[in-house]
Amino acid sequence: MHDILDLETYPLDQPDSVAFKALLARCKADLAAHGMFNLVGFMKPAPIAETLAYALPKFETEAFRHERMHNVYFKKIIPDVPDDSPLYTQFQTSNLTLCGDQVAPTAVTQLYEWQPFVDFLAAVMDRAALYPMDDALARLNVMAYGDGQGLNWHFDRSEFTTTLLLQAPEAGSTFLYRTDLRTADDPNHEGVAKLVRGEDTQVQALDVTPSTLNVFRGVNTPHCVTPAKGPRPRVVTVLTYYETPGAQFSDEERLGFYGRTS
Helix, strand or coil: CCCCCCCCEEEEEEECCCHHCCCCCCHHHHHHHHCEEEEEECEEEHHHHHHHHHHHHHHHHHEEEEEEEEEECCCCCCCCCCCCCCCCCCEEEHHHHHHHCCCCCHHHHHHHHHHHHHHHHHHCCCCCCEEEEEECCCEEEEEEEEECCCCCCCCEEEEECEEEEEEECEECCEEEEECCCCCCCCCCHHHHHHHHCCCCCCCEEEECCCEEEEEEEECCCCCCCCCEECCCEEEEECCCCCCCCCCCHHHHHHHHHHHHCC
């Protein structure tokens, strides 16, 4: 992994070292303060270039074009919310998706399966353990956002989301987020309605550079990525882990997100 990751700066392979413990403390502090942390330059340029060389042609020939209108919850029915509520405001999301089985021989797959990386994420999140998914499609995705394509406002279903930016577009693709808008005990419907109306003054913006690992608590922090601009697409990989082994999507979820069930 020394050929793939900057393990001098981020010594994930040395969990007993002073440097690792300092990194862990810094990531925990950032997570507590901002709901996310970023590791700039996490993956080295050569494996990123090799991954892009492998993936970019596949976006032209075999990617699934994911187009959908959705509300911030990705739900058709929101419990205890009247039909005319602004919480049902529809947004458009559009991207091209490659599934885990389509990018198996790449550096992002090696990262996904590398146990010290999984252990590091578990330690930051104060979890006894995390596990890669058993789902060949959903375990990791590489997504491209071409000119005009973006990821609109939503809450994640999983507690945290792990992404690695492989390529930035010429313009656009700003990550917008609103830290801890709701909690497990308070759905804060009034606050969410304010957000979808564009009236929340606490929305923050982040532009990350390629090779940056970003980990954030997406379950209570709504977020979006503004549309990309220009001919060069934004390319990002999303790595999904669960607290229990053997996690898989349902056939309905696979069909909706990937256009196929296997």
